[in-house]
Amino acid sequence: MVQAKVDLRAVLRDGTVRGHAGPFPPDAETALRATAQYYGQVGFDEPWISYLALSRGAPVGICSFKPPKDGSVEIAYYTFAEHEGRGIATAMAARLVAMARERDGALAVTARTLPGRNASHRVLEKLGFDPLGTVEHPEDGTVVEWRLRRERATGMDERDTRRMFDDRAEVYAASRPRYPPELYAWIAGNCALRRRVWDVACGNGQASIDLAGHFVHVDATDVSAAQIAHAAPHPRVRYAVQPAEASGFPDACFDAVTVAQALHWLDLDRFWREVARVLRPGGLFAAWGYAWPRLDPSLDEILRVTLLAPIESYWSPRNRLMWNGYRDVGMPWKPLPVPVFHMTPEWDLDEFYAYAYSWSATQRCIDERGEGFLHDSRDRMRGAWGTARRRVPMSFHLIAATANEATPRDVTAADPREPTT
Numbered sequence: 001m002v003q004a005k006v007d008l009r010a011v012l013r014d015g016t017v018r019g020h021a022g023p024f025p026p027d028a029e030t031a032l033r034a035t036a037q038y039y040g041q042v043g044f045d046e047p048w049i050s051y052l053a054l055s056r057g058a059p060v061g062i063c064s065f066k067p068p069k070d071g072s073v074e075i076a077y078y079t080f081a082e083h084e085g086r087g088i089a090t091a092m093a094a095r096l097v098a099m100a101r102e103r104d105g106a107l108a109v110t111a112r113t114l115p116g117r118n119a120s121h122r123v124l125e126k127l128g129f130d131p132l133g134t135v136e137h138p139e140d141g142t143v144v145e146w147r148l149r150r151e152r153a154t155g156m157d158e159r160d161t162r163r164m165f166d167d168r169a170e171v172y173a174a175s176r177p178r179y180p181p182e183l184y185a186w187i188a189g190n191c192a193l194r195r196r197v198w199d200v201a202c203g204n205g206q207a208s209i210d211l212a213g214h215f216v217h218v219d220a221t222d223v224s225a226a227q228i229a230h231a232a233p234h235p236r237v238r239y240a241v242q243p244a245e246a247s248g249f250p251d252a253c254f255d256a257v258t259v260a261q262a263l264h265w266l267d268l269d270r271f272w273r274e275v276a277r278v279l280r281p282g283g284l285f286a287a288w289g290y291a292w293p294r295l296d297p298s299l300d301e302i303l304r305v306t307l308l309a310p311i312e313s314y315w316s317p318r319n320r321l322m323w324n325g326y327r328d329v330g331m332p333w334k335p336l337p338v339p340v341f342h343m344t345p346e347w348d349l350d351e352f353y354a355y356a357y358s359w360s361a362t363q364r365c366i367d368e369r370g371e372g373f374l375h376d377s378r379d380r381m382r383g384a385w386g387t388a389r390r391r392v393p394m395s396f397h398l399i400a401a402t403a404n405e406a407t408p409r410d411v412t413a414a415d416p417r418e419p420t421t
Helices: 026-042 088-103 119-126 150-154 158-167 169-175 181-189 206-211 225-229 268-278 297-314 319-323 349-357 360-369 372-385
Strands: 007-010 050-055 058-069 072-079 108-113 129-137 141-148 196-200 217-222 237-241 254-260 279-293 394-402
Touching: 026 050, 026 058, 050 088, 058 088, 072 088, 088 108, 088 119, 108 119, 108 129, 119 129, 181 206, 181 279, 196 206, 206 217, 206 237, 206 254, 225 237, 254 268, 268 279, 279 319, 297 360, 297 372, 349 360, 349 372, 360 372
Parallel strands: 072 108, 196 217, 196 254, 217 237, 254 279
Antiparallel strands: 007 050, 050 058, 058 072, 108 141, 129 141, 279 394
16 A cells, blocks of 8 residues: 655644644645634544644645544544645545554544545545445435444554565565574474474564474465565475465364464454364464563663654554563463573674664654664664674563364354354
8 A cells, every 4th residue: 555654743722733833725724723613512632633744844634533432433534635646645544543543442443435436435445444334424414434344453454464574575584583493392392293384474484494393394374475485495394375364274284383473463363263273183373472672771771762762653553462472362272381482682783773674663664754763773872882792682472272172262163264254
């Protein structure tokens, strides 16, 4: 999805704009006056307010929330006439969706448009909204109501995930650290058989290659063709572009299913059913990931101020599942006790920033703001880091279960090969 780059500035109670004193074109002046009047009717409660959209410092549109009600929040957006056709509306709507998800992931996100095929319909379809039907609104007349699809509740759908990892496949392959070798030995040691393992969302095959040292055959799949194209070949690894939630593999064909650094990107309800279908009775499920690097207090503070703070709002809510140690993913089997593994890559400063460059939040921030913030952070860090290579401890999380020994929670209630609605 190609979107314009916009900066949203809060429209305050009196119609002024936070951090932007003008001048404003006539369209913007009219919109700001109307917004101040609207606040007089519904109140002012950040973040559920209106925002002026800027592109290269110039006002290009305005977008708004209606205050949340009955578990949902409505978005609206308007592009100023001279800026139509540039993707401004899509960019504004996408930012509103991200803000709503960040503030309260349980809220349903809705919108209303005029009936008949129009540009606003295309915007909402791109962002994953579905039309619910035509209704008569007391103020707006006949309108089409839209609701963000359920798989968008965490901010991205499969197409977005694929696109994000396609766009940075080469960076990801070159910069991501390797997992501890002891992890694979533990996985193999907890499998009754080691004939066949499925490495889900394998990316560039980093875990797939290491799993091949313990299993006869590794099926490694990813939705990103670009990631698969950068995967390292191995005689016991078969790579394929396939979704995790509908793999097409036969029933009960795997001794183990693993997910490295990717469980939080999956449609979990559908994925659990797929795991239950393809694992043999007593097969092992294991998923792991790593999060924040820990340097020393002075370096950590520089990193926080110069890099972590600028990208904070660009993280997907899905990342929080991993930061919380995958405790909230709803794994439908009883967790196994797992050992503590340590992940401590050794990097010089440029290698560390190559890793930081690969973060999804860094990439989104770069898309909107350019790379200047990242270069400034590295320059600030250079004096404190020096020229030495440093060991960088990473927080590491592992969950595992012996699956299919008993019927897991609701996981076989529907045909596992059919997606639910």
